[in-house]
Amino acid sequence: MMNRRDLIKLMGAGMVMATTSPLVTISHASEVEKKFKKHVGVPMSKVKDGSSLIKLKTPTIAETGANVPVAIDSKVPVEEVEWLMIFVDNNPVPRVIKVHLTPMNGKVYFATRIKMAKTSNVRAIIKKKDGTYLQAFKEVKVTIGGCG
């Protein structure tokens, strides 16, 4: 039977868990942000959420990280877009590809297949000609990595 002492111990353990786990996520996030700034050129806070404008199509679970299909489809007019980028948070080189579009494309659309080292967020980032950035992201679970 649980007495008062056990209860206090349990509460203590719970508090330790509650305080340590957010710290871990914060340090991971800041590492991603560092990579993001290095490869995209702006901090992540400057990039607006464009999930309503950008349609990012990826599998939820990829059996092999060597071949993950990614398709980006956007409602943003192509005349306003300078480039779009595929960015994978946990890859050794997160900047997968940068595509410079012109009005000759007629529509913002790009599809390819990428390699992923492990489970990670896949981001589609669009730089508009007025200097603003939009992004949409989706987590892809990878069972076998394809970069190492």
Place this chain on the structure above:
Amino acid sequence: MAIGTAKIRVPRNIKKGKPFKLQFIIIHPMEPGTRKDKKTGKLIPAHHITKLDITFNGKKVTHMDVGGAVSANPYFAVMMKADEPGTIEISYEDNKGGKWKKSVKVNVS
């Protein structure tokens, strides 16, 4: 097939000014330079496509900066539009100095 050969697919009927899908596959190993040889334990040197340009009748359509994290024998698809019949040319190069190009004629109605 040899390294650098490409296959391009375009729709048979292209309507003037209406965006159509241009798809192509390039035969290339796309070594990212981060993989280790399992027998020797040494890094396999990077060998991947770095730049890719799509032009239509000499006019620039799309430019890509390609990284090593694009899959081997990469597949790409973009939309583009054409107002007149002509030639789509895809030119690409890798980090070991390889340069290739491939073109396809399109009819526009």
